[in-house]
Amino acid sequence: MAATEFADLSDEELLAREAELDRRWDVVREEHQRLYGERRKVKREKSRRGLFLPPLHDDDAEPDMSPSEKLNTALAESKKRRQQRP
Structure with a gap:
């Protein structure tokens, strides 16, 4: 299936597409790490305040x-x- 999806792309276009996807992945990963860190801080503060208690x-x-x-x-x-x- 992937072979037919990219059959119309030249080698340069395929490499450019890969580079663009790698760049987008880096941006998404950085955002994920930022949000994960912020979420951990919020959970830590909730725990400190006793908000995790039943x-x-x-x-x-x-x-x-x-x-x-x-x-x-x-x-x-x-x-x-x-x-x-x-």
Whole structure:
């Protein structure tokens, strides 16, 4: 199939097409690497803020709290319950 697709191109045209595709590939790869790096930074920041945490069962009770605040509250409540055990 490829032989018929490029049959009408001369050797120079085929080489020029390859060079153009290589140039475009480099541009796409650089953009991909830039976006991948930016995405990693965003994920790292989300993790730092606690946004990867699963929602707590009572999320609707205090919707204005950030996920990290909810986690800290839940941890404090858990600690209190453990300390109250005989």
